[in-house]
Amino acid sequence: MNSIKDTEVKEEIKEELSTETKESSSTTIRLLLVEDSPQHQQLIQDALMRSTLMKMNITTAGSGEEGLELLEKNQYDVILLNYSLPHMNGLEFLWNMRKRELNIPTIMITGHGNEQVAVQAMKMGISDYVNKDGDYLNKLDMIIQRALERHELKRQQEELRQRTAYINVRLQQEKRKLENIISAIGAGLIIVDRNYRITWSNRTMEEWFKTDSDIKGMPCYVLFKRGSSNCDKCMMRATFETGVIQRVRHSLINHDGERKHYQLTTTPLMDVNGDIVQVLCLVQDITQQVSMQLKVIQTGKLAAIGELASGLAHQLNNPLVGVLNYVQLLQRRISKDDPNRELLDTVERGALQCRDIVKNLLNFSRPHHFNFELLDLQVVIDNTLVLIENTLKVENIKIIRDPSQPLPPIEGNMTQIQQVFLNLMMNSRHAMPGGGEIRISADTVHDPDDHQDYVVVKFADSGHGIPKSIIDKIFDPFFTTKDKEYGTGLGLSIAHGIIKAHNGKIKVESEEGKGATFMIYFPIAHSKDGF
Ligand SMILES: Nc1ncnc2c1ncn2[C@@H]1O[C@H](COP(=O)(O)OP(=O)(O)OP(=O)(O)O)[C@@H](O)[C@H]1O
Ligand SMILES: [Mg+2]
Numbered sequence: 001m002n003s004i005k006d007t008e009v010k011e012e013i014k015e016e017l018s019t020e021t022k023e024s025s026s027t028t029i030r031l032l033l034v035e036d037s038p039q040h041q042q043l044i045q046d047a048l049m050r051s052t053l054m055k056m057n058i059t060t061a062g063s064g065e066e067g068l069e070l071l072e073k074n075q076y077d078v079i080l081l082n083y084s085l086p087h088m089n090g091l092e093f094l095w096n097m098r099k100r101e102l103n104i105p106t107i108m109i110t111g112h113g114n115e116q117v118a119v120q121a122m123k124m125g126i127s128d129y130v131n132k133d134g135d136y137l138n139k140l141d142m143i144i145q146r147a148l149e150r151h152e153l154k155r156q157q158e159e160l161r162q163r164t165a166y167i168n169v170r171l172q173q174e175k176r177k178l179e180n181i182i183s184a185i186g187a188g189l190i191i192v193d194r195n196y197r198i199t200w201s202n203r204t205m206e207e208w209f210k211t212d213s214d215i216k217g218m219p220c221y222v223l224f225k226r227g228s229s230n231c232d233k234c235m236m237r238a239t240f241e242t243g244v245i246q247r248v249r250h251s252l253i254n255h256d257g258e259r260k261h262y263q264l265t266t267t268p269l270m271d272v273n274g275d276i277v278q279v280l281c282l283v284q285d286i287t288q289q290v291s292m293q294l295k296v297i298q299t300g301k302l303a304a305i306g307e308l309a310s311g312l313a314h315q316l317n318n319p320l321v322g323v324l325n326y327v328q329l330l331q332r333r334i335s336k337d338d339p340n341r342e343l344l345d346t347v348e349r350g351a352l353q354c355r356d357i358v359k360n361l362l363n364f365s366r367p368h369h370f371n372f373e374l375l376d377l378q379v380v381i382d383n384t385l386v387l388i389e390n391t392l393k394v395e396n397i398k399i400i401r402d403p404s405q406p407l408p409p410i411e412g413n414m415t416q417i418q419q420v421f422l423n424l425m426m427n428s429r430h431a432m433p434g435g436g437e438i439r440i441s442a443d444t445v446h447d448p449d450d451h452q453d454y455v456v457v458k459f460a461d462s463g464h465g466i467p468k469s470i471i472d473k474i475f476d477p478f479f480t481t482k483d484k485e486y487g488t489g490l491g492l493s494i495a496h497g498i499i500k501a502h503n504g505k506i507k508v509e510s511e512e513g514k515g516a517t518f519m520i521y522f523p524i525a526h527s528k529d530g531f
Contacts, residue, residue, distance in 0.1 A: 028055045029148070032076040034067035034093065035060065035109075036085050043137060044080065051141035064088030068096055071104075078144055078151075079106040081126075083117055091117065094124045105151035107143055109136075127151055188262075188283030191269065192220050192236050205283060210255050220281070224250060224264075239266040239279045249286070257469045261290040294476070313358045320358060324351045372502075374409040374525055375417070377442055377455050383414070384421040392425070396435025404442050407455050410522040416498045417522075423491040424459045424518050430482060431463025431516065438462075444524065453524045454504070460517040466510040474508065 031048070035041045041060050048056050059074070061067035064085050070076075083090035090108050097106070105127040110118050118129040127147035130136050182189060188205035190198050201215045209215060209223055220236060221227040230237060235246040245268075251261045263286050269278040327348045334341050385399060392399060428438050439460045446453050466474060473479045475496045480489030499506050503523050510516035 028057050029144070030075060030077045031056050031058045031080060031144070032067060032070060032074075032078075033058055033060045033080045034064060034085065035080070035082045036062050037082075038062075040082070044140065047137035047140055048144075053141045053145050064090075064093040064096070067093060068100075071097070071100070071102055076104055078148060079104055080140075080144070081106055081108050083108055083110045083114060083121070091121060091124065094121060094126065098124065105147045107147050187285075190215070190220070190223075190281050190283070192279045192281060194240060194277065196220050196230060196234075196236055198223065199278065208254070208260075208283070208285070224252065235264065235266050236279050236281070239268050240276055243268045243276055251290075257467075259287075259469075260285065261287045291472075316354070316358050320351060320355055324348070324355065327351060372411050372413055375412050375414060377407055377410060377417075377457055377522065378404070380412075380414055380417050381421065381440060381442065381457065384418045384425070387418070388422060388425055392429060392438070395429060395432075397429060397432055398435075398437040400437055400439045402439060402441035405444075407442055408444060408453075408524045410455050410502075411525040412502045412522060417502070420495040420498050420520065421457075421459070423495045424520075427491060428459065428461035428463055428516070430487070431461060431465070436462040436515075445521070447521070454521040455524060457520045457522075458517060459520075460515060462515045465512045465514050466508070466516050467512045471508065471510060475506075 033041060033044060035044065041062075045058055045060070048058060059070060059076070061070055065088060067079075067081070071079075081090050081093060085093070088096070090110075094106065094108075097104070106125075108118065108121045108126050108129040109132055110121075110129055111132055114131075121129060127150055128143055130140065130143055183203040186204065188208055189202040190205055191200040193199050196219045198215055198218050198220060206215055211218070211223070215223060221229065221231055221234075225231055233248075235248050238244070238246050246264075246266045248264050249261065250264055251259060254260045263284045265282040265284075267280045267282070268276040269280050271277045327344060331341070331344050331348065334344060381401075389399065425438060428436075440458065441460075442455060442457045444453060445456050470479075470481065475492050476489070477493040478489040479493075480487040482489075496506055499520055499522075505521045507519045507521075508516060509519075
């Protein structure tokens, strides 16, 4: 990055200027003498040629007009100007010089009693004036030298002013560039002083941590912990005391009610003596990273549970088959009127129930082992409703089926998809403890994002809805808002897994207090034979 050190540049300029002055002092001074009296011309020339202070090259002009003409053609270092000239007096000459933007040090020679003229001439920018008294010729070279030095000093000052103005503009540009970079880095930045007060923050920080009062001036522990004093393991204090960079993770609920995770990194900022006077804190939003990590952990847990379930199911399967076989053998041996027959039938029902549970466990743990067939989703919905309709009716939940055109087939596993629909309807049921309705519709859609045609099935309930703060988490394994006896938090994550195995997708729309709608998309099967 281009950065200009102000003091360094000023030093450089000073050096440059002083060399220029040294050079000019050793060269011949080009002087223009505007004087109408030849006698005075001669006297002045003689006096200046005798000077030991400087070497001079003198050109004379007998009138103001001639002087201006010479100025147009030649370069002069200094002008010696008599005030009393015919046609054009000294002031008019000065005015003409100004009009032509000629900036040459000029010394005016005035007669006795002309001080007022001299004051006016000074206002017009002459370097000095001299009265034609007895001794003036001997002082002339010194006056010229002084005028030259003053003029040079003025020139240097002006140059310095211009360069400083230029440097200031560049500094402002650099500052703006830096500010833009700082606000575009996608991370928060704050600077904290020794009293833990925030002395500066970037725009990102102000957007992330919206507060009623200004962040600047606020103690860092109020901003991050809403505390009233320093945190127990204060990373700012550690950085002030040790000068070592500190890194911690911190989570908080933001102004929208969402939990956010941040990584804070503190770096010491030192003054010219090497003392730590402030601490810079970099604030990175790692919420997505943390939730990904959690997902990975939870998916791992789910996989482990799946393994366990499938192992258990396999081990239970063999003895169960034995129990069923023997029960059925006994049923054949015992007559229908035998009082023990009813007991045996109950055992058989129990064993059959266990066999279904084992089968389901195996299905859950290995969804990809299922056979896929062409399915009409209306039929799958019908079959699912047969299983759950009664339960819903008892709880005052009405099912409304929106009419639809015949649907194209999809490729899938009936039991698995039923499982998904059941999970969704069970969730709706729990969201409507006082009753309500579930509206079911099915249609075809084209998704322009992946250019696929889908059959979409919608389940819209009139329940309590899903708060914005948790809607991103409901598909996470084990995420539940229900008591332990009602929910394990696996329903939607299993549904999600099954839909993924069908190359489909699931979406949710909900507003707290206004129900929830789940949409499940299944790719339309491209079968040559159809049904
Ligand atoms: N229709 C819905 N209305 C309101 N909230 C819902 C709805 N469906 C899901 N949720 C929310 O999503 C959470 C997760 O749902 P999920 O089905 O994964 O688990 P669960 O129902 O809590 O437990 P499980 O399904 O394992 O018995 C629920 O606890 C609930 O907070
Ligand atoms: Mg559920």
